Amino acid sequence: MELGFEEKDFLACCGSTTFAREIAAIAPFVSFEQAVEAARDIWFNKVDVNGWLEAFAAHPQIGDTKSGNQKSETSARWSKGEQSTALATATDSTLQELFEWNSRYRKKFGFVFLICASGRSTPEVLAELKKRYPNRPIIEFETAAQEQMKITELRLAKLFTGKGISPPVGGEYSATQATKAEGSGAPAIKASQSSVRTRPPITTHVLDVSRGSPGAGIEVQLEMWKGTQPRPxxxxxxxxxxxxxxxxxxDKDGRSGRLMSIVDNVDPGIYRISFNTGKYSPNGFFPYVAIVFEIRESQRSEHFHVPLLFSPFSFTTYRGS
Known part of the structure; x- marks a missing residue:
C-alpha cells in the first residue's frame, strides 16, 4: 500500500520549505522506513544552510510553545506535545533559568536552542543546553541539524500513525533515541542498534572562514592505509x-560528493582526506591539506564527518556528525 501525503504535511514535520517540496515530490511511500530514508537524504544532502535555518526558526524555544515561526496548527500542536514532559517538570525558578539560557544561546548562535525534547525533563534540557553552549558555532549548527532530524523522524511517525499505519517498533526503525509521541496517540518507538545509511560513512565539507562562506570548487580525495605496517x-x-x-x-555549499560507497559498516583502519587548497587559494600558505584519522573496530557502524575550516594562513578540523 502506498501512502501519500501533501507538501503541507511534510512542512509540519520540518519547517524547511525545500525539504517539504523535495520529499513531497517523491511521495507516495510504500513504508515508513522508505519515508525516513528519503527524509534523511534530503535533509543532509539537498537542503542548504538557509533551509536549515528556516527549519530551526519554525520551532518555539523550549519552555514557550507559543513562540517560533510555526508553519501550521499541526506543528504547533506537536511542539506542545513534545515539550509536555519538560513543562510538567518545570518550576518557576527552572523556567526562568531556561529562559535566560535560551536568550544567551540565541544571542551567541543566532537561532533557537534545538533539541528533541520528547520525554525530557526541564533539568535534562537545561543540562544539555549548558553542555552545548561552549561549542563553536559550526559544531553547534551541525548538532542542531541532527536534533532537527530526530524531530522530523518522530513527526513522520505521527503522520503514519494518522494514516492508521503503526511505525515498526525496534528492529527496523533506527531513530537515535527511544521516544513516545505525546499528544498524538502514536505508540512508543524504540531505537534500533542498526541503521540504514543514506550517505557514505565518511563525509566532509569545507568552510572558508576568511570569507565567511562555503569553500566551493575544492578538489577532495579520500584514501585508506593498506601498507605493510599496521599504520603509516x-x-x-x-x-x-x-x-x-x-x-x-x-559544491556551492562546500559539501563534497560521495567519496566512497554507501555501506552499513565501514572498514576499520587509517584514512586520509586531502584537499587541493593550493589550487583554491594560490597565494595562500598551504599547497594542500591532509587530515589523517583512525576508525576503530568498535566504530564500524558510526558516521564520520571530517570538515575543513580553512583560510589562506590557517586551518582546523574536528569530528562532526
Whole structure:
C-alpha cells in the first residue's frame, strides 16, 4: 500500500520549505522506513544552510510553545506535545533559568536552542543546553541539524500513525533515541542498534572562514592505509601504502560528493582526506591539506564527518556528525 501525503504535511514535520517540496515530490511511500530514508537524504544532502535555518526558526524555544515561526496548527500542536514532559517538570525558578539560557544561546548562535525534547525533563534540557553552549558555532549548527532530524523522524511517525499505519517498533526503525509521541496517540518507538545509511560513512565539507562562506570548487580525495605496517609511520605519511577510495569537488555549499560507497559498516583502519587548497587559494600558505584519522573496530557502524575550516594562513578540523 502506498501512502501519500501533501507538501503541507511534510512542512509540519520540518519547517524547511525545500525539504517539504523535495520529499513531497517523491511521495507516495510504500513504508515508513522508505519515508525516513528519503527524509534523511534530503535533509543532509539537498537542503542548504538557509533551509536549515528556516527549519530551526519554525520551532518555539523550549519552555514557550507559543513562540517560533510555526508553519501550521499541526506543528504547533506537536511542539506542545513534545515539550509536555519538560513543562510538567518545570518550576518557576527552572523556567526562568531556561529562559535566560535560551536568550544567551540565541544571542551567541543566532537561532533557537534545538533539541528533541520528547520525554525530557526541564533539568535534562537545561543540562544539555549548558553542555552545548561552549561549542563553536559550526559544531553547534551541525548538532542542531541532527536534533532537527530526530524531530522530523518522530513527526513522520505521527503522520503514519494518522494514516492508521503503526511505525515498526525496534528492529527496523533506527531513530537515535527511544521516544513516545505525546499528544498524538502514536505508540512508543524504540531505537534500533542498526541503521540504514543514506550517505557514505565518511563525509566532509569545507568552510572558508576568511570569507565567511562555503569553500566551493575544492578538489577532495579520500584514501585508506593498506601498507605493510599496521599504520603509516610518523614522518612518512606520504610513503606508499595509501589506497585511493574516491574523489570529488565541493559544491556551492562546500559539501563534497560521495567519496566512497554507501555501506552499513565501514572498514576499520587509517584514512586520509586531502584537499587541493593550493589550487583554491594560490597565494595562500598551504599547497594542500591532509587530515589523517583512525576508525576503530568498535566504530564500524558510526558516521564520520571530517570538515575543513580553512583560510589562506590557517586551518582546523574536528569530528562532526
Amino acid at each position: 609511520l610518523f614522518g612518512k605519511l606520504d610513503s606508499g601504502g595509501w589506497i585511493f577510495q574516491g574523489s570529488s569537488i565541493t
